[in-house]
Amino acid sequence: MLFSELGLGPEVLRAIEDKGYTQPTPIQEQAIPWVLQGRDVLGCAQTGTGKTAGFTLPMIDILASGRARARMPRSLILEPTRELAAQVAESFETYGKHHKLSMALLIGGETFTEQVKKLDRGVDVLIATPGRLIDLFERGNIMLNDIKVFVIDEADRMLDMGFIPDIERIVSKLPKMRQTLFFSATMPPEIRRLADAFLMHPKEISVAPPASPSETVTQAMALVQEEDKRKALRHLLRTEDVKNAFIFCNRKRDVAILHKSLERHGFNAGALHGDMVQSKRTETLEAFKKGEITLLVCSDVAARGIDVQGLSHVFNFDVPVNAEDYVHRIGRTGRAGRTGRAFTLAGPYDGKQVAAIARLIQREIPLIAIDGLESAEFASEEDARRGRGRGGRGRGKEKAREEKPAREERPREERQAREERQPREERSREDRQPREERSRDDHRQPRESLAAAEARRSNEPRRDRDRDRGRRRRDDDDDDTPVIGFGDHMPAFMLRSARRPRPVESVEPSQQEG
Ligand code: AMP
DSSP: OOGGGTTOOHHHHHHHHHHTOOSOOHHHHHHHHHHHTTOOEEEEOOTTSSHHHHHHHHHHHHHTSSOOBTTBOSEEEEOSSHHHHHHHHHHHHHHTTTSOOOEEEEOTTSOHHHHHHHHHHOOSEEEEOHHHHHHHHHTTOOOOTTOOEEEEOSHHHHHHTTOHHHHHHHHHTSOSSOEEEEEESOOOHHHHHHHHHHOSSOEEEEOOOOSSOOTTEEEEEEEOOGGGHHHHHHHHHHHSOOSSEEEEOSSHHHHHHHHHHHHHTTOOEEEEOTTSOHHHHHHHHHHHHHTSOSEEEEOHHHHTTOOOTTOOEEEESSOOSSHHHHHHHHTTSSGGGOOEEEEEEEOGGGHHHHHHHHHHHTSOOOEEOOTTSOOOOOOOHHHHHHHHHTTOTTTOHHHHHHSOHHHHHSOHHHHHHHHHHHHHHHHHHHHHSOHHHHHHHHTSOSOOOHHHHHHHHHTSOHHHHHHHHHHHHHHHHTOOSOOOTTTTOOOHHHHSOTTSOOOGGGOOHHHHHO
16 A cells, blocks of 8 residues: 555655655555544554554644644644654654654653743644643643644553543643544553543554564574673674664663773763653664664663664563563564574573563573583572562672662662653752742751651642652662661551541542552
């Protein structure tokens, strides 16, 4: 099929031609005609399938006629991460270059002033992460009652990251008469329920996820002792013909450590993880895309969906916790028919995860030896359990002791949500405070007494209380000092008023948490 058969206008077709696309991808072929007809669409598709163009191309045509009014955007696209939002904005610029549509990108970590100015001038396309959008809505900078097209992208990721309540709030502010496009890589029951609530008689379309990595990616795995991993990586970086590479770590703390180590050894490396300030994230990504940085050490959440043309290598410094993430990570290379190479460094305690990957991709990853390093063996299940008990997976003995075991056991989703959500919330809170108040806060005692904190909190709106709790959790996370007693985490049941006893069975899980 040709793009010209999908019903798109001549300007959009010209932009597609300029971009060099010859044929629509399956998701584009299926989605574009329905979107142009004004139908709601429920799309099951991952990044990498061309779904962004699947909704941006027809949206440009739909929005081509009409004008935006101040503070009243005509369309809204919600993305789970700032990088994905920025990428969608880039797509709008590319495909909309022969139109005069105005666009605003509302993402956390950037100043409100510029974003508000843009909204004041009126925007046709608003691309936002949920938290920042709510912040601006609450400040009265934005009205959502003129939204004609609403897109929720990566809905399952939004669920993982705890954004669903925010999204429900946003949807409650939208007009009932609108077109909704809803995309998710997977359709668990929660997502299906959400789609049922948000969509009207949607056209359901689905494209197969990449069940196996592209054949153009050569895969290999080195099984080494944990303490030899950096040496192994350096060896691979020196012997492979690396033009540019993503190096994935499972934890953001390790991203920073590995980044420093690589720089110390003379490699041209940058780092990307969810706790970095947005300006630095954007700057690093730009430098990497321009080739000024060759190696990008990153966490999954920061690198999700990032599209870098012609990436030569992917290195998994850690075996990913979820097998699907392996396919996702190595799929960053070998795109669009190009070849790519993907190396994974496994430690003795990674046997279970490696087996899960092999099951998913239905083949073993070929093992290679690293010159000068003795190959390791996978530990037995029993040893692996003991290793994990010490907090030892992937760390080496000394490092392992530094880690709090509880951390390993936290669900991945919670960690990711913290990575993306908290920096945004903390910063947006700072943004909201007047300058004098902020500097006063800076000099405040670092910790107030628990009783005082609770008394203050009980007078605060719930949202602020939640935010503080989030901040506290994150502070703990980055702190290596052992926790004594309850630490800062006073269990909720101890803080409940004794005058208003509640029957145990009526306490909802959410109430128990806070
Ligand atoms: P996405 O799934 O939207 O993140 O897109 C993944 C990659 O596919 C991006 O680099 C797009 O530029 C590229 N792409 C999208 N549509 C096409 C197409 N029809 N032909 C070739 N490449 C495409």
